[in-house]
Amino acid sequence: MSSLSFKNNILQPERPQLAIKNSYRGRFAPSPSGLLHFGSLIAALASFLDAKSYVDTKGNTGTWLVRIEDIDPPREKIGASSAILATLEAFGLHWDESVLYQSQQHQLYQDVLSDLQQANLSYYCQCTRAEIKAIGGNYQGHCRGLNKPVENSAIRLINQHGIYQFNDLFQGQVKSNQDLAKEDFIIHRKDGLFAYQLAVVVDDIYQNINHVIRGCDLLEPTARQLTLFTTLQQKTPQYGHVPLAVTNKGFKLSKQNKAPAIDNNHPQPALIAALTFLGQKPPIELCNVSVEEIIAWAMKHWHRESIPKKIQINIA
Numbered sequence: 001m002s003s004l005s006f007k008n009n010i011l012q013p014e015r016p017q018l019a020i021k022n023s024y025r026g027r028f029a030p031s032p033s034g035l036l037h038f039g040s041l042i043a044a045l046a047s048f049l050d051a052k053s054y055v056d057t058k059g060n061t062g063t064w065l066v067r068i069e070d071i072d073p074p075r076e077k078i079g080a081s082s083a084i085l086a087t088l089e090a091f092g093l094h095w096d097e098s099v100l101y102q103s104q105q106h107q108l109y110q111d112v113l114s115d116l117q118q119a120n121l122s123y124y125c126q127c128t129r130a131e132i133k134a135i136g137g138n139y140q141g142h143c144r145g146l147n148k149p150v151e152n153s154a155i156r157l158i159n160q161h162g163i164y165q166f167n168d169l170f171q172g173q174v175k176s177n178q179d180l181a182k183e184d185f186i187i188h189r190k191d192g193l194f195a196y197q198l199a200v201v202v203d204d205i206y207q208n209i210n211h212v213i214r215g216c217d218l219l220e221p222t223a224r225q226l227t228l229f230t231t232l233q234q235k236t237p238q239y240g241h242v243p244l245a246v247t248n249k250g251f252k253l254s255k256q257n258k259a260p261a262i263d264n265n266h267p268q269p270a271l272i273a274a275l276t277f278l279g280q281k282p283p284i285e286l287c288n289v290s291v292e293e294i295i296a297w298a299m300k301h302w303h304r305e306s307i308p309k310k311i312q313i314n315i316a
């Protein structure tokens with residue numbers, strides 16, 4: 001492993017940005033496939049509060065960034081990016097540094113992909129979804145050894161690590177599906193788009209993110225992302241997963257099942273509900289104060305240990 005050398009600048013251990021490695025850097029990374037709903041507000045609020053309640057030895061709070069994950073144009077809704085940002089502002093979740101758009105990062109993803117290819121850590125795959133389903137649903141490395149570019153093929157990572165368990169800041173020791181975690185997963189799609197796992201990990205490295213706070217729907221991707229960080233010989237961030245808000249039928253609140261967008265003109269009730277969901281016990285007096293005052297209270301009273309140790313919670 002130590003003989004591997006990646007050419008890409010962001011993967012070099014001596015890059016100057018690493019000087020900030022001891023401070024807290026977190027992010028909220030929505031995809032613009034729809035407006036924010038109550039479920040995404042919970043994730044945004046948790047990542048904001050975890051960063052802003054952190055204080056370093058010099059008295060600085062953590063840095064909280066927003067990244068728009070617009071790498072999948074067919075799924076994008078026009079106007080969603082700016083609407084998401086407007087909602088975050090209405091809810092008092094102000095980000096530090098400028099917003100990063102994944103659509104502007106293609107060259108970097110390509111460079112890291114090329115590094116992986118040159119290090120013989122990837123291969124082309126022509127298997128169809130139906131073929132993989134026919135062998136049980138988990139990919140078995142059928143195309144390993146296919147190193148020449150072939151038209152209409154995906155690119156898979158050679159998964160040498162198969163990381164499937166990790167220590168979560170809120171959930172404790174987490175084990176995900178081991179077979180799934182061992183799979184050679186796709187890092188470049190058949191349709192020519194970069195895969196989510198590659199883009200997210202490259203951007204987390206690029207932005208020096210060391211804390212990833214998000215919903216439990218992303219537990220399985222976390223295992224793969226830990227494998228990719230390790231393959232790229234990078235330090236892994238700490239992960240914290242908050243419970244997922246589900247309907248009484250067990251459906252995730254999501255853009256796909258048309259969860260209602262939250263009301264920017266009247267953010268207080270949703271903020272209080274999100275804090276309650278996160279186990280933070282906001283006092284009744286907070287119902288009558290400004291958004292800024294609610295956020296100030298929440299920053300001061302954020303308790304990681306109060307977050308429910310549950311994968312999902314019914315809210316309706």
Ligand SMILES: [Zn+2]
Pocket residue numbers: 124125126127141142143
């Ligand atoms: Zn294949």
